[in-house]
Amino acid sequence: MSEADKPQSAQPAFTAPRHVAIIMDGNGRWAAARGLPRAEGHRRGVEALRRTIRSAGEIGIKIITIFSFSAENWSRPASEIGELMGLLRRFIRNDLAELHKSNVRVRIIGERDGLDPDIARLLTEAEELTKDNSGLTLVVAFNYGARQEIARAARRIAEEVAAGRMATADIGLETIGRFLDAPDLPDPDLIIRTSGEQRLSNFLLWQSAYSELVFVPTNWPDFDRATLEAAISEYQQRERRFGGLVAKTGS
Ligand code: FPP
Numbered sequence: 001m002s003e004a005d006k007p008q009s010a011q012p013a014f015t016a017p018r019h020v021a022i023i024m025d026g027n028g029r030w031a032a033a034r035g036l037p038r039a040e041g042h043r044r045g046v047e048a049l050r051r052t053i054r055s056a057g058e059i060g061i062k063i064i065t066i067f068s069f070s071a072e073n074w075s076r077p078a079s080e081i082g083e084l085m086g087l088l089r090r091f092i093r094n095d096l097a098e099l100h101k102s103n104v105r106v107r108i109i110g111e112r113d114g115l116d117p118d119i120a121r122l123l124t125e126a127e128e129l130t131k132d133n134s135g136l137t138l139v140v141a142f143n144y145g146a147r148q149e150i151a152r153a154a155r156r157i158a159e160e161v162a163a164g165r166m167a168t169a170d171i172g173l174e175t176i177g178r179f180l181d182a183p184d185l186p187d188p189d190l191i192i193r194t195s196g197e198q199r200l201s202n203f204l205l206w207q208s209a210y211s212e213l214v215f216v217p218t219n220w221p222d223f224d225r226a227t228l229e230a231a232i233s234e235y236q237q238r239e240r241r242f243g244g245l246v247a248k249t250g251s
Contacts, residue, residue: 014236017189020056020228021065021139021211023203024049026195026219033219039083044221046087050095055225056136057102059232063137063185067203071111071145085119088142092122096129103135109181110144111152139182146205153179180206187211190235192228194220212238 024045031041049066056064069084076084099106106126115123123142156179160166166175177183187207191200196217200208214231216223 014229014232016060016062016232017235018061019063019065019186019188019190020061020232021067021188021191021204021208022052023067023191023193023197023201024220024223025193025197027221029195030219030221038080041219041221042080042083042087046091048221048223049091051224052228053099053104053136053138055228057104058225059229061136063139063188065109065139065141065188065204067141067144067201069110069142069144070202071143071148072202085116088119089122092126096126099126099138100130100133103133104130105133105135105137106130107137107139107182107185108142109139109149110142111148112143115143137185139185141203144181145202146200147202149181150176150206152181176206189240190214190232192216192231194218194223194227210240210242212240 027041027045028038029041030044031038034040049068052066053064068088073084074081096106106129108123108127112120112123123140126140153176157166157171157175161168161171187209188204188211190213191204191208191211192214193199194216196215198213198215200213204211212235214234216227216231218227
């Protein structure tokens with residue numbers, strides 16, 4: 001067991017944010033720096049994901065959203081797409097029972113249409129099995145793009161209007177939120193992106209309106225509890241005003 005995989009029981013010296021979202025970036029660079037195939041970076045990325053889910057629960061985070069496959073990732077070589085799909089299959093087949101035992105509730109956001117039927121089935125199975133769990137909520141953004149999600153919401157609202165169930169004058173900010181993929185979940189308090197890149201890349205564009213963004217240089221396969229805690233400490237230094245004048249606490 002590597003040092004990073006060992007359980008750590010020390011309690012962090014902060015109140016955890018309720019919802020943390022992560023753009024897991026830098027698998028390819030991690031592998032290239034070691035002369036390894038990109039696939040190895042992705043495989044190590046899954047180990048980092050397991051560590052992070054465990055740490056999130058221990059730290060007291062309630063919801064963790066991970067960007068595991070973007071709507072734009074289809075433009076990668078077929079071999080790499082195959083590798084990422086294989087990792088998702090294996091992650092659900094190997095880890096779902098353990099996640100369920102740990103009281104984790106799995107949610108999926110993103111476009112399901114057009115996915116391989118076995119993948120779509122596994123995603124539904126993960127949601128169904130864990131739907132009554134009350135611990136950490138793990139939101140997997142798979143085949144996800146925020147603009148696509150907003151367009152889906154707009155189409156569904158238009159259908160409501162066309163069917164006479166909603167008036168255009170009643171469409172407000174809250175209406176859009178209600179038609180997004182996970183309407184019941186609060187917006188992320190903190191979004192972390194690894195690998196030093198500083199952009200959102202079509203991730204949670206609606207929900208991130210008031211999120212704090214923390215960019216860390218660490219490539220995703222090296223992400224561990226210490227990196228997560230450092231990002232949360234940085235978040236705690238921020239003054240969240242939500243456009244107003246009165247500072248709110250960071251959690
Ligand atoms: C970014 O690294 C990462 C991804 C495109 C996918 C993230 C996937 C995992 C962590 C593993 C899969 C997990 C599940 C649950 C399927 P990159 O390839 O863009 O890295 P680079 O920018 O250095 O090339």
